[in-house]
Amino acid sequence: MKFVVAIDGPAAAGKGTIAKAIANHFKLSHLDTGLLYRGVGRKALAYSRTSYYPEVAKQLALDLKSSDLESSELRTPEIAEAASKVALIPEVREVLLDFQRSFANQDGGAILDGRDIGTVICPNADVKLFVTASAEVRAQRRYQELISSGHEIGLENVLKDVVSRDKRDAERTSSPLIIAHDAIKIDTSSLSIKDAVWVAINCINEKYKAAFLLK
Ligand code: CDP
Numbered sequence: 665m666k667f668v669v670a671i672d673g674p675a676a677a678g679k680g681t682i683a684k685a686i687a688n689h690f691k692l693s694h695l696d697t698g699l700l701y702r703g704v705g706r707k708a709l710a711y712s713r714t715s716y717y718p719e720v721a722k723q724l725a726l727d728l729k730s731s732d733l734e735s736s737e738l739r740t741p742e743i744a745e746a747a748s749k750v751a752l753i754p755e756v757r758e759v760l761l762d763f764q765r766s767f768a769n770q771d772g773g774a775i776l777d778g779r780d781i782g783t784v785i786c787p788n789a790d791v792k793l794f795v796t797a798s799a800e801v802r803a804q805r806r807y808q809e810l811i812s813s814g815h816e817i818g819l820e821n822v823l824k825d826v827v828s829r830d831k832r833d834a835e836r837t838s839s840p841l842i843i844a845h846d847a848i849k850i851d852t853s854s855l856s857i858k859d860a861v862w863v864a865i866n867c868i869n870e871k872y873k874a875a876f877l878l879k
Contacts, residue, residue, distance in 0.1 A: 667692065667773035667875050669868060670781035670789035674830045674841060675744070676806035677795045678852050678860060683777040685861040690775075690872060695767045697778035697785070698747065700760050702738040703728050705746030715750075722755035741810070741817065741825050748829045751779075754838040761785065779833055782844035790875060791868045792847035795860075801853045802826050 669686065673679045680696050687694035707724040708715035715721060737743065750756050757780075764785045768774050776785060782792035797805075803823035810817050833841040843849060848867050852860040 665772065665875055666769070667872060668768050668786050668789040668791075669773075669775040670786045670792045670844070670847075671775065671777040671795055672779055672781050672783070672792070672841065672844070672847070673777075673795035674799075674802065674833070675826045676802040676809075677797050678802075678805065678857070679777040679795045681857055682793075682795055682850075682852075682860055682864050683775050685857075686864055686868065687775045689861075689865055690868065692772065693767070693770060693774045695764065695774060695776045697760075697764055697776055697781065699733045699738060700728065700763070701747040701751045701756075702743050703732040704750045704756055704760075705748075706735070706738060706743050707732070708750050709742065709746045716753070718753050718755045721750050721753045722759055724750070725756045725759040728760075736813075739809075739813065740815065741822070744829060745825065748832050752832065752836045752838065757838055779841040780839035782847050783842060784839045787844075791871050792844050793864055793867060794843045794847040794849045795864075796849065796851055797853040799823065799827055799830070 669692065671679050671683050683694050683696065704721065704725045707727070708721060711724065715724065764776060768776055768786050782789055800823065803819060803826045806826060807817070807819045807822040810822065850860065850863055855863065
């Protein structure tokens with residue numbers, strides 16, 4: 665049986681936290697696809713002013729290794745910004761597409777979270793969730809995360825970053841952030857992590873059981 669869950673949503677919506685908890689609950693492998701873009705974004709920052717030229721950025725994506733995805737530095741706001749700039753480049757998205765599709769196609773299936781999973785990467789996913797929250801709530805959560813991991817940053821700047829990335833992600837021509845027509849929207853603005861995970865598990869449960877019965 666192959667069971668695929670696609671989770672999309674704007675910056676800092678809690679997709680990763682929910683995806684990890686669901687992966688654990690349903691015993692599925694999980695891929696945080698944002699890490700791929702962050703990995704390329706980190707290389708772009710370290711490389712040169714030409715990093716955002718399509719051919720240069722494409723090569724940076726082709727050179728991405730699994731060890732590039734392990735750095736704790738990937739979580740900084742600077743790298744998030746660079747990630748959203750390389751994510752505009754169709755050549756970069758094309759290079760990263762095969763890896764994401766093969767991950768989704770593994771035996772048993774998988775959970776992928778990102779921006780275009782339900783629309784482009786896994787349009788036939790068994791369940792599609794669109795996880796969102798107000799920009800203020802998302803900024804507050806990301807601010808807490810950054811502060812607790814030792815970053816010095818103000819809430820205002822975090823909010824600015826979240827809003828400008830959302831705009832860039834939603835307005836780009838290549839695989840923009842949009843809600844898939846068959847996705848279930850979960851607004852976590854007033855939900856605790858535990859409640860948001862509970863809602864997501866309930867959205868998946870029925871389809872998961874049906875997939876097992878059909879096996
Ligand atoms: O954790 P957060 O939601 O802030 O960001 P992320 O998921 O790590 O993604 C960082 C950036 O990568 C996003 O702002 C997008 O520009 C880009 N991205 C994308 O374009 N497509 C994906 N499937 C995942 C991330």
